[in-house]
Amino acid sequence: MINNSKILLVYTGGTIGMIKDFETGALRPFNFDELLQSIPELKLLDHEIETVSFENPIDSSNMNPEYYLKIAEIIEESYETYDGFVILHGSDTMSYSSSALSFMFENLNKPIIFTGSQLPIGDLRTDAKENLITSIQLAGLKKNGKNVLSEVGLYFEYKLYRANRTTKINAEHFQAFSSLNYPALAESGVHLDINEAMIKKANRRKKLIVHKELDNNIMVLKLFPGINENIINQLISAKGLKGIVLETYGSGNACNEDWFINLLDKAIKNGILIVNVTQCIGGSVVMGHYATSTRLEEIGVISGKDITTESAVAKMMYLLPKELSSKVFKTIFETSLRGEML
Known part of the structure; x- marks a missing residue:
């Protein structure tokens, strides 16, 4: 599998985008413009990574359909430019948001991977780096010049799930999500093990449709x-x-x-x-x-x-x-x- 893709990283808010000031102990927003400098391991992926952040990043507890639309429009406007998308999001409502995006994007033939972390990116024991690095790697996976993944996924603690099958099951363990009714789409170990039989097959002849109307009554x-x-x-x-x-x-x-x-x-x-x-x-x-x-x-x-x-x-x-x-x-x-x- 060839890994040289153009990836857009979208930061909406959440723990993964915070870094600890070790003098004061306070958390402050991570500067995603300095992503490659702060996480040099990303250079090993051979990807071209660009970032965009919400002007005012939010706690995922404040997530709502207006923000779903904002995420969807960022992806829609950039859809032809990038090979894959990684959405950084607070874990508490990530299953709700990623499920909503899965319905909003009809005939999707590129990966949209949601991820986050239980600890801030600058914490000594953080899970943020692995979740971020592997999500970008998964979003950029290609085989014979085509995306391996073509659906909305959720990656956390070594497993990629179909997003609309997930539920947050733990508030403090790194393995925060589960998908009991559908197997993982991929597992990260020494190698990335893609469960090809379970991933959604893209219909590349159909045009992308983005559904922008949601009713929360x-x-x-x-x-x-x-x-x-x-x-x-x-x-x-x-x-x-x-x-x-x-x-x-x-x-x-x-x-x-x-x-x-x-x-x-x-x-x-x-x-x-x-x-x-x-x-x-x-x-x-x-x-x-x-x-x-x-x-x-x-x-x-x-x-x-x-x-x-x-x-x-x-x-x-x-x-x-x-x-x-x-x-x-x-x-x-x-x-x-x-x-x-x-």
């Missing part, structure tokens, strides 16, 4: 034993609500008492779209497998199958502006668009 409703009728009624009666990602138990099970089913049924009849996803980080919703999910299926709740909550949120934001009928929305949501579900 949605909510995530996580069930728990004892959740009551009054609270759910207040939540689903919110003005402007268009969609609910319903986090149920196990394989898609929920309370099947009349008051609960009647509330969801009323919401659906009022045009609110409800998607059933499991609270488990692995496994799949199987509607009708148990009696406790049969009634959900009967009233028109949509099966999220093995999609993550993060990806379900992104997919709903992506589909709502298209003003589909509830039947068509259900059909499309239950269909894999970017490899986000089986």
